Amino acid sequence: MTRRTLLTAAAAASAYAQQRKEWKPRLGVLGPFSEANVQFAKAEGFTNMILDGGSLTDNQIEAVRNSGMHVSALQLAQNHISPDPEKHRQETENFVKKIELAGKLGIPFIGTCSGKDETKRFPQQIDDIVRVYTEKYFKACEAAKVRILWEPWAGGPNIATGPVGFEALFKAFGDSPYIGLQYDPSHLVWQMMDPIQCARDFIDKIYDVHLKDTQIRWDVLKKTGINPPNRAQWWTFRLPGLGSMDWPAFFSVLQQAGYQGAMSIEHEDPFYGSPNRPGPDFSDDFKTGLKMAHRYLKQYIPD
Secondary structure, eight states: OOHHHHHHHHHHHHHHHHHTSOOOOEEEEEEOOOHHHHHHHHHHTOOEEEEETTSOOHHHHHHHHHHOOOEEEEEOOOOTTOSSHHHHHHHHHHHHHHHHHHHHHTOOEEEEOOOOOTTSOHHHHHHHHHHHIIIIIHHHHHHHTOEEEEOOOTTSSOSOSSHHHHHHHHHHHTTOTTEEEEEOHHHHHHTTOOHHHHHHHTGGGEEEEEEOEEEEOHHHHHHHOSSOTTOOOOEEEEOTTSSSOOHHHHHHHHHHTTOOSEEEEOOOOGGGTOSSOOSSSOOHHHHHHHHHHHHHHTTTSOO
16 A cells, blocks of 8 residues: 555544534524523533624623623614714714724624615615625724624615625625625525525625525415405414424534534524513523424434
C-alpha cells in the first residue's frame, strides 16, 4: 500500500467521520423575559431564547446578563420606513437604542420586519429601506456587532416576506454584513410558497430560525378561497409537527449546509394557550405546548 493510498484512505475516513457527526444546533423558545420563563426553559432542556425586545426593563436587562441563558436575538416588529415623519423619527431612534442594547447584552441579532410603505411602489420602498438602514442603523450595528434579520411575516410592515422581497433587498444591499434572515417557514406555508426551496436558495443568509408550523384547512380553502367573504379561517399557526410543514426536509437543508445557529419554538398555537397567554410568565397550557413541541423536535435535534 502506497503513501498516497494511505493518505486517500485517511481523508475518506475523516470525511466519513465528519458526515456522521451529530448535528446539535441550539434549540430554544421565543417569549418575554422573566425569571420563571428562563427557569422553565432550562429545566426543559432548552439552550436558547429569543426575547421580546420591546419591553425589557432595566432590572430585566440586568437579569438577562445574570441568567446564564444564551439569547440569539431580540424580537422587535416595527416599520422602518413609516410615511409619517414623526413616527419614522421615533421608530428609527428606538431601533438604534435596541441595537445598542443587544450589543451590551452580547446578543448577535435583532429579528424585525424590513419596513413597508404602501403609498410607494416596490422599487421605491427598496431604495428607502436601503437608505434608512445605511444612514441610521449600520454604524450602530458595526459598533455593537449586531446583525439585523428579517422574519418573513406578511402581516406586518414588511416586504421581506419571501423570495421576491429577499432577492430585491439582498441585491440592493450588496455584500452588507449587517443584514440577513430570521427564517420562519410557517409564514411561507400560509402564503402558498415553498419553504424548503426558499431555504435552499437563501441558506447563506439564514442566521436565526423560528420553529412554527401552519395548518392549512383545505376543506375550508376549497370552498372559500384565500379571501373568504365570511372570514372563515383556512389556516392556523400550530406547534411544529401539527401542521403542513415538511420538517424532515427543512432540517435536512439546514443540516447539509452546516447550520449551527439557534432554532427557537415560536408558540402561537391557539389550542395550547396562545395567543391568549397571560404574561409575562408562560401559562401552564403554554408550557404544555412547548413541551409537546420539544418532544416532537427531539427526533431531529438531539439535546
